[in-house]
Amino acid sequence: MIDRYCFVRLAGEHATPAGRATALATVRAGLRDLAGLVRLGTGTPADDSAARWDLSIVARFSSPAALAAATADPAWTAVFDDWLPARAVVIKTWNFAVVDA
DSSP states (O other): EEEEEEEEEEGGGGGGGHHHHHHHHHHHHHHHTTTTTEEEEEEEOOSGGGTTEEEEEEEESSSHHHHHHHHHHHHHIIIIIIITTTTTEEEEEEEEEEOOO
């Protein structure tokens, strides 16, 4: 399995409870029917340790090929190349090979 971790710091006018809720709803709606997506987790900081970030997004795929196909999908690019960058000041992403215990 491959987890794509994404952490987002929203621009000031979007870094509000309503802005975060809108962003998460947009991400969920945009990605939920993505081919190859095994699981989608989204969230906001639970405590001060993550206070620098406004959003977390974890998308799970069965393989690197499934992730590559998803990132080329128009639904993915609409969220990660168009919608989020217009509202964020920082977007960080990493891919990890994962095994559930």
